[in-house]
Amino acid sequence: MLFAAALAFIFDPANLLGEKGILPRLMDHLLYTGLSLGAALLVGIPIGLLIGHTGKGKNFVIALTGSFRALPTFGLLLFIILFTGLGLGPLVFVLAILAIPPIIAGAYSGLDSVNRETIDAARAIGMTEWQILGKVEIPLALPLILGGVRSATLQIIATATIAGYVGLTGLGRFLIEGLALHDYTLAFAGAILVAALALVADGILALIQRLVVPHGVSRGMARTTTRSSRRTAPSALTGAPLTEG
Amino acid sequence: MIEFRGVSKQFDDGTLAVDDFSLVIPSHKTVVLVGSSGCGKTTLLRMINRMVDPTSGSILIDDEDIAGLEPVKLRRRIGYVMQNSGLLPHRKVIDNVATVPLLEGVPKRQAYARAMELLDTVGLDRSLANRYPSQLSGGQQQRVGVARGLAVDPNILLMDEPFGAVDPIVRADLQQELIRLQQELGKTVVFVTHDIDEAFLLGDQVVILQVGAQIAQQGTPTEILANPATEFVADFIGAGRGKRRLSVDASVESEGNDLVLVDSAGHAAGVVDAPGGVIANGDSGPKSRSISNKTDQAGDA
Amino acid sequence: MQWLWENRDLVFGLSLEHVRLSAIPIIVGLIASIPLGWLANRFRVTRAIQLTLFGILFTIPSLAFFITLPSVLGTKILNPINVVVALAVYAIAIMVRGAADAFASVPRDVIQSATAVGFSSASRFWKVELPLSGPVLLANLRVVSVTTVSLLSVGALVGNGALGYLFINGYQRDFPTEVMIGIIFTLIIAVLFDQILVAIGRILMPWARGARGASRALTVGGAA
Numbered sequence: 001m002l003f004a005a006a007l008a009f010i011f012d013p014a015n016l017l018g019e020k021g022i023l024p025r026l027m028d029h030l031l032y033t034g035l036s037l038g039a040a041l042l043v044g045i046p047i048g049l050l051i052g053h054t055g056k057g058k059n060f061v062i063a064l065t066g067s068f069r070a071l072p073t074f075g076l077l078l079f080i081i082l083f084t085g086l087g088l089g090p091l092v093f094v095l096a097i098l099a100i101p102p103i104i105a106g107a108y109s110g111l112d113s114v115n116r117e118t119i120d121a122a123r124a125i126g127m128t129e130w131q132i133l134g135k136v137e138i139p140l141a142l143p144l145i146l147g148g149v150r151s152a153t154l155q156i157i158a159t160a161t162i163a164g165y166v167g168l169t170g171l172g173r174f175l176i177e178g179l180a181l182h183d184y185t186l187a188f189a190g191a192i193l194v195a196a197l198a199l200v201a202d203g204i205l206a207l208i209q210r211l212v213v214p215h216g217v218s219r220g221m222a223r224t225t226t227r228s229s230r231r232t233a234p235s236a237l238t239g240a241p242l243t244e245g
Numbered sequence: 246m247i248e249f250r251g252v253s254k255q256f257d258d259g260t261l262a263v264d265d266f267s268l269v270i271p272s273h274k275t276v277v278l279v280g281s282s283g284c285g286k287t288t289l290l291r292m293i294n295r296m297v298d299p300t301s302g303s304i305l306i307d308d309e310d311i312a313g314l315e316p317v318k319l320r321r322r323i324g325y326v327m328q329n330s331g332l333l334p335h336r337k338v339i340d341n342v343a344t345v346p347l348l349e350g351v352p353k354r355q356a357y358a359r360a361m362e363l364l365d366t367v368g369l370d371r372s373l374a375n376r377y378p379s380q381l382s383g384g385q386q387q388r389v390g391v392a393r394g395l396a397v398d399p400n401i402l403l404m405d406e407p408f409g410a411v412d413p414i415v416r417a418d419l420q421q422e423l424i425r426l427q428q429e430l431g432k433t434v435v436f437v438t439h440d441i442d443e444a445f446l447l448g449d450q451v452v453i454l455q456v457g458a459q460i461a462q463q464g465t466p467t468e469i470l471a472n473p474a475t476e477f478v479a480d481f482i483g484a485g486r487g488k489r490r491l492s493v494d495a496s497v498e499s500e501g502n503d504l505v506l507v508d509s510a511g512h513a514a515g516v517v518d519a520p521g522g523v524i525a526n527g528d529s530g531p532k533s534r535s536i537s538n539k540t541d542q543a544g545d546a
Numbered sequence: 547m548q549w550l551w552e553n554r555d556l557v558f559g560l561s562l563e564h565v566r567l568s569a570i571p572i573i574v575g576l577i578a579s580i581p582l583g584w585l586a587n588r589f590r591v592t593r594a595i596q597l598t599l600f601g602i603l604f605t606i607p608s609l610a611f612f613i614t615l616p617s618v619l620g621t622k623i624l625n626p627i628n629v630v631v632a633l634a635v636y637a638i639a640i641m642v643r644g645a646a647d648a649f650a651s652v653p654r655d656v657i658q659s660a661t662a663v664g665f666s667s668a669s670r671f672w673k674v675e676l677p678l679s680g681p682v683l684l685a686n687l688r689v690v691s692v693t694t695v696s697l698l699s700v701g702a703l704v705g706n707g708a709l710g711y712l713f714i715n716g717y718q719r720d721f722p723t724e725v726m727i728g729i730i731f732t733l734i735i736a737v738l739f740d741q742i743l744v745a746i747g748r749i750l751m752p753w754a755r756g757a758r759g760a761s762r763a764l765t766v767g768g769a770a
Contacts, residue, residue, distance in 0.1 A: 121331020
């Protein structure tokens with residue numbers, strides 16, 4: 001059976017190390033993911049916080065995330081690489097570009113979800129704008145901000161899978177090689193590995209996301225929220241990401 | 246002393262919220278700005294700590310033009326209490342009360358000790374210090390809001406409909422608490438409300454506002470009740486509808502020493518102490534509470 | 547442009563294929579989500595199970611999903627059914643959560659007053675809850691539509707990507723124009739679908755024109 005054969009491949013120590021082994025490819029996959037996510041965070045978080053704090057540019061966020069979703073990532077990756085050529089740099093560039101919109105959207109919607117009265121009161125008692133951002137808005141928005149990071153991470157992990165198609169390594173290489181050689185055991189094993197990596201990453205981020213919910217907010221939730229108004233927020237919070245690749 | 250000099254405020258959307266407003270608010274008194282929603286009263290209040298800057302005119306605190314002051318510094322020396330407490334939901338009660346002192350660099354231990362005292366001052370049990378705002382009732386949250394407003398021991402306390410969102414019984418409680426506090430502390434309190442009864446209860450001075458923050462009348466509650474300046478004022482305070490003009494209902498045989506009072510429409514409005522059927526005369530002064538009425542303030546009439 | 551003209555039959559054929567293959571999952575997602583979303587909104591337990599299950603399925607990268615499905619369905623790897631089923635699962639995953647939110651967005655007092663004036667539980671669902679949850683359902687369906695159209699192209703790696711074929715072909719021939727044409731036509735189809743959904747929404751829910759719920763759900767969805 002294919003599934004058993006794929007598992008056998010995964011757990012065969014002979015396939016763990018070596019140039020085409022699971023471990024080096026996993027490390028490469030993590031490397032692509034880490035670098036791209038880092039770059040995307042550096043750009044996306046400040047923009048998202050700025051838009052969220054000032055409330056200016058909301059339409060930009062909606063347009064950005066909407067059109068981003070419509071863009072076929074796969075095509076975009078190939079298109080850009082045709083111009084930039086292969087290599088770690090171009091790949092990280094493309095992956096980061098793809099990860100920026102969900103990060104901006106998460107940071108923006110996080111700050112947007114903070115009660116206006118709370119912010120107004122913080123200003124009225126004499127907090128500076130930086131203090132409002134750092135001591136009020138970010139702590140309260142953290143779950144949603146991380147929701148965006150979570151989406152972005154999964155987006156990157158999934159799209160990095162296609163990197164195998166453009167000659168780089170990573171776990172996607174198993175899939176592509178398997179398909180090219182009609183070795184479906186190999187492809188299946190790759191699929192399992194990629195799925196497992198995505199699930200583990202998502203699980204870890206979900207856990208962190210739960211841990212950062214401010215105490216006063218989680219305890220108060222049940223009592224102070226109205227059904228309709230708050231329900232929409234958690235959908236962004238836990239909303240599973242759109243994954244391509 | 247807070248002084249408004251020819252202050253106007255036009256918002257970006259063109260509405261003229263405040264039109265050439267001038268007023269002197271004396272120190273250590275409670276001044277209530279009262280008017281219907283949209284009359285500009287909250288805008289006036291928020292100008293005092295520069296949450297809103299006037300389009301023209303100036304505002305002075307102890308003869309100093311606040312336009313020249315750093316807004317953040319100004320706000321930190323003015324207490325501010327708002328309708329829905331505006332507490333930080335992710336911080337415990339004690340941290341909320343100590344927020345500004347901590348921002349100002351007061352050592353933590355000292356700020357907490359002071360915050361604990363303030364909980365006593367506003368009538369909250371110290372055991373609530375480690376709760377989160379969402380774990381408190383609406384009335385308790387407002388008390389925390391007041392404690393936070395007092396944390397830096399400000400001379401001025403701004404209160405924007407602070408009791409507007411709590412139920413009537415709790416509101417009455419909080420009002421009495423504020424009267425007691427004010428007797429103790431003697432702050433300069435600027436209080437905004439749309440509730441004329443609340444204004445008469447709390448205000449040493451009451452300023453009745455019309456659209457555009459036009460002063461319809463200002464004075465003590467007694468002065469306003471005795472001589473409503475305009476039809477608008479009479480209507481606003483209820484005198485026009487005869488609600489505040491009370492007379493003894495002679496047809497009711499009351500037991501003991503009370504006489505029943507009725508308003509001009511003949512609805513029972515309260516009772517008055519009348520030992521032996523004679524209403525005591527004005528010895529007890531205008532603030533006498535000798536008439537117990539469901540709105541209480543009719544005693545000023 | 548010249549390339550497009552010379553290959554108009556190919557591009558047109560692939561576009562039709564794209565419309566066909568992506569329309570099925572969208573429709574399936576909508577139909578399946580209504581009972582599932584209603585269940586999720588009604589019972590805590592089913593909600594938790596559904597959201598977890600579809601959350602996990604949704605986390606699996608699409609290429610991995612395309613490749614693993616044949617062994618589950620017993621199909622050949624190049625069978626278009628695989629891609630359609632995978633996209634339908636993604637669609638349902640988005641819609642289940644969206645529909646649960648949509649039903650939850652119906653104000654409780656409206657439901658209670660409907661019960662009070664004598665709606666039976668079934669007629670209340672069809673005549674009150676479903677129409678009123680419409681705007682939020684629509685907002686989520688638009689997300690599904692756009693996502694499905696865009697994800698379909700990855701299917702090209704397993705032989706069923708419709709316009710995605712142009713990506714692979716253009717890449718192999720080192721011919722960016724072809725890739726670009728593929729992207730543009732994918733976007734056109736996405737916009738077309740979106741406009742159709744908006745138009746249907748206008749006809750079915752004239753009261754919700756410019757409803758805030760819709761735009762809000764889009765922003766929120768953007769974070770997802």
